[in-house]
Amino acid sequence: MEKRVTFRxxxxxxxxxxxxxxxxxxxxxxxAGQAIWQSLFIPDPFGLSSQFVGLxxxxxxxxxxxxxxxxxxxAVFSILVTLCSMIxxxxxxxxxxxxxxxxxxxxxLLIWPYAVAPAVAxxxxxxxxxxxxxxxxxxxGQLGYDWNHVLNGNEAMGLVVVASAWGRISYNFLFFFAAxxxxxxxxxxxxxxxxxxxxxxxxxxxxxLLSPTTFFLLVVNIVYAFFETFGVIxxxxxxxxxxxxxxxxxxxxxxxxxxxxxxxSSAQSxxxxxxxxxxxxxxxxxxxxxxHY
Amino acid sequence: MKKTLISGLALxxxxxxxxxxxxxxxxxxxxxxxxRLGELVKAQVEEFNASQSDYTxxxxxxxxxxxxxxxxxxxxxxxxxxxxxxxxxxxxxTMMAAEGAIKPVYEVMAESGAExxxxxxxxxxxxxxxxxxxxxxxxxxxxxxxxxxxxRDAMEAAGVDPDTDLSTWQKVDAVLEQLxxxxxxxxxxxxxxxxxxxxxxxAYHDVxxxxxxxxxxxxxxxxxxxxxxxxxxxxxxGQWAKDGEFIYTGRRNxxxxxxxxxxxxxxxxxxxxxxxxxxxxxxxFDVRPLPYWEGVGNAPQNTIIGGASLWVLSxxxxxxxxxxGEFLSFLSSTDVQAKWHQDTGYLPITVAAGxxxxxxxxxxxxxxxxxxxxxxxxxxxxxxxxxLRLGSFDQIRGIIDEELEAIWSGDKTAQEAMDSAKERxxxxxxxxxxxxx
Numbered sequence: 001m002e003k004r005v006t007f008r009x010x011x012x013x014x015x016x017x018x019x020x021x022x023x024x025x026x027x028x029x030x031x032a033g034q035a036i037w038q039s040l041f042i043p044d045p046f047g048l049s050s051q052f053v054g055l056x057x058x059x060x061x062x063x064x065x066x067x068x069x070x071x072x073x074x075a076v077f078s079i080l081v082t083l084c085s086m087i088x089x090x091x092x093x094x095x096x097x098x099x100x101x102x103x104x105x106x107x108x109l110l111i112w113p114y115a116v117a118p119a120v121a122x123x124x125x126x127x128x129x130x131x132x133x134x135x136x137x138x139x140x141g142q143l144g145y146d147w148n149h150v151l152n153g154n155e156a157m158g159l160v161v162v163a164s165a166w167g168r169i170s171y172n173f174l175f176f177f178a179a180x181x182x183x184x185x186x187x188x189x190x191x192x193x194x195x196x197x198x199x200x201x202x203x204x205x206x207x208x209l210l211s212p213t214t215f216f217l218l219v220v221n222i223v224y225a226f227f228e229t230f231g232v233i234x235x236x237x238x239x240x241x242x243x244x245x246x247x248x249x250x251x252x253x254x255x256x257x258x259x260x261x262x263x264x265s266s267a268q269s270x271x272x273x274x275x276x277x278x279x280x281x282x283x284x285x286x287x288x289x290x291x292h293y
Numbered sequence: 294m295k296k297t298l299i300s301g302l303a304l305x306x307x308x309x310x311x312x313x314x315x316x317x318x319x320x321x322x323x324x325x326x327x328x329r330l331g332e333l334v335k336a337q338v339e340e341f342n343a344s345q346s347d348y349t350x351x352x353x354x355x356x357x358x359x360x361x362x363x364x365x366x367x368x369x370x371x372x373x374x375x376x377x378x379x380x381x382x383x384x385x386x387t388m389m390a391a392e393g394a395i396k397p398v399y400e401v402m403a404e405s406g407a408e409x410x411x412x413x414x415x416x417x418x419x420x421x422x423x424x425x426x427x428x429x430x431x432x433x434x435x436x437x438x439x440x441x442x443x444x445r446d447a448m449e450a451a452g453v454d455p456d457t458d459l460s461t462w463q464k465v466d467a468v469l470e471q472l473x474x475x476x477x478x479x480x481x482x483x484x485x486x487x488x489x490x491x492x493x494x495x496a497y498h499d500v501x502x503x504x505x506x507x508x509x510x511x512x513x514x515x516x517x518x519x520x521x522x523x524x525x526x527x528x529x530x531g532q533w534a535k536d537g538e539f540i541y542t543g544r545r546n547x548x549x550x551x552x553x554x555x556x557x558x559x560x561x562x563x564x565x566x567x568x569x570x571x572x573x574x575x576x577x578f579d580v581r582p583l584p585y586w587e588g589v590g591n592a593p594q595n596t597i598i599g600g601a602s603l604w605v606l607s608x609x610x611x612x613x614x615x616x617x618g619e620f621l622s623f624l625s626s627t628d629v630q631a632k633w634h635q636d637t638g639y640l641p642i643t644v645a646a647g648x649x650x651x652x653x654x655x656x657x658x659x660x661x662x663x664x665x666x667x668x669x670x671x672x673x674x675x676x677x678x679x680x681l682r683l684g685s686f687d688q689i690r691g692i693i694d695e696e697l698e699a700i701w702s703g704d705k706t707a708q709e710a711m712d713s714a715k716e717r718x719x720x721x722x723x724x725x726x727x728x729x730x
Contacts, residue, residue: 042727042728044391046369046391046394047370048391048394050728060724064717066717132550132556133550150541150543151541151698152702238691239691239695240698242695242696242699254691257359257363258359258688259685259691260363260366260387261688261721
């Protein structure tokens with residue numbers, strides 16, 4: 001029987017949740033409401049006048065085949081970023097978990113990249129892969145591979161994925177590492193005595209026990225890839241070459257803050273909000289069923 | 294009692310009024326310059342502040358061109374706008390359409406009584422920022438135009454006479470082939486591809502880039518960059534890219550690093566590249582006029598400018614505008630302009646400043662620094678070569694960049710790419726039209 005604590009009356013509970021409600025209202029509901037309202041207009045940049053266009057902004061976007069293509073680009077980008085940031089993180093966490101000595105040093109070193117802001121990470125990676133002075137592109141050149149992300153869309157995509165995923169590996173590592181520590185030793189030892197080798201133990205015991213963490217990280221990383229990566233894109237490719245790395249959130253940023261088209265930018269953020277909302281619902285409805293708590 | 298209080302107040306006001314007027318009026322000036330250019334702007338402002346005691350100009354750097362424009366717009370929305378805002382040429386149509394947000398420069402000058410002669414400014418520079426009936430809306434500040442930079446050492450190393458005539462693209466075409474054959478890995482590189490190879494290309498050949506005199510005639514304009522001349526030029530460049538004779542380095546001026554390091558032989562870039570190239574290049578270089586296609590359009594007509602102008606924003610006091618007028622008049626004065634032109638490689642904005650520079654012997658000591666001036670002023674600008682005035686142009690340039698990349702990578706023909714650029718750009722122009730109806 002679950003133990004429940006109930007409050008008498010309404011005032012105290014309301015007061016207790018008030019800070020959270022107020023913060024959500026001011027920093028989330030109000031701006032989101034503004035975005036929905038503005039998405040119905042084409043305003044001029046200075047806010048001197050605006051034309052009511054109803055759903056015109058949405059029509060303009062959805063009939064644009066380049067905008068529709070950027071959904072695919074975003075999907076590819078998000079999946080790649082999520083995979084490239086979660087798999088290495090899990091691998092590193094498993095290795096660090098097995099260390100007996102010096103795991104503190106490894107942990108600290110592995111967490112460092114998380115402290116680097118996305119835009120700065122973008123510049124770092126861009127510098128390494130710079131087609132003229134980049135260290136990595138120079139070595140690739142020595143190996144006979146002509147690196148040119150300025151014209152090659154796949155290389156550009158690879159570069160922004162790596163730059164976006166890099167800092168996230170640290171974040172994911174932290175969670176995986178903590179979750180691994182929570183896996184009961186006794187179960188693993190029992191399996192080891194029964195003769196299960198390391199990878200067998202990993203896949204049949206550890207991984208299922210990690211599933212709540214994995215699921216949480218999946219949701220969080222997809223949200224990250226959708227919303228927080230425009231700094232990396234802006235510094236490395238500006239969405240190019242052609243539209244190879246124009247993801248939805250980058251277009252929101254560039255149309256709004258470079259192109260001064262606030263109506264279209266608002267409409268795009270509304271669409272993005274719906275997409276991420278749907279994605280999260282899908283994740284909770286279908287994937288969460290397979291999570292063991 | 295009450296009466297004395299009121300008269301006391303009135304007296305205090307009367308006494309303090311002249312005091313307030315004698316205190317210095319502050320004028321905010323937001324710009325986009327850092328580094329050497331930032332220092333030069335600061336020096337200009339300090340000189341102005343020292344030259345009189347009525348006004349203090351306060352300069353602040355607000356990021357790159359786009360960021361400065363954004364900062365100005367955001368400040369205007371919040372009612373905290375500066376008096377003077379630097380806006381790059383691409384933002385001209387946006388500013389022009391914002392009638393309630395700006396105070397035209399001709400009006401500021403007329404009201405302030407400061408010295409102002411619109412005819413003193415170089416036509417091709419002034420034309421970009423004036424209305425169709427000749428009223429100057431913003432003050433040209435830093436203007437440049439594309440030229441051809443030549444690495445003479447690289448030419449020689451590839452066995453090509455560095456004095457070869459490079460005035461036409463036909464001749465350049467042959468030279469590129471020779472350079473390639475001579476072992477040069479980067480015969481041609483460019484900066485600002487849309488500005489140089491489409492916008493300036495069109496003006497230089499006197500073919501339209503957009504209808505309605507490139508947008509000067511109204512916001513119901515359409516792109517015409519998929520014309521025969523432009524497509525032929527881009528096809529040739531696409532072929533050079535395919536043959537490894539033209540190396541693409543990026544949408545902005547990334548190619549400058551390659552050229553300054555001596556990696557490339559020919560470089561199409563702004564005349565304002567002078568400061569960087571002259572200080573960094575460890576090779577013998579030349580400035581030549583931008584090449585044109587012999588027999589296409591009316592080439593060579595004149596090239597157009599890039600750079601920024603100063604806009605005066607509305608919502609301030611008359612007394613402050615008087616100071617703005619004084620400051621703008623100071624900036625246009627011959628000595629200030631001549632010094633700016635010689636220090637930066639930007640064009641002089643007045644005819645007198647150009648003459649003063651010539652008289653001082655600067656052009657003789659620094660050969661090639663007058664190429665841009667000659668190229669811009671050679672002919673009276675036509676409807677196709679006055680400049681561009683297109684809304685959402687920052688975004689349209691982005692679209693053009695994308696489509697050009699499709700040509701360089703061989704994914705599209707020049708015709709396909711430009712047709713697509715027109716279709717996508719026109720959609721944005723229609724949006725701009727409806728936002729500014």
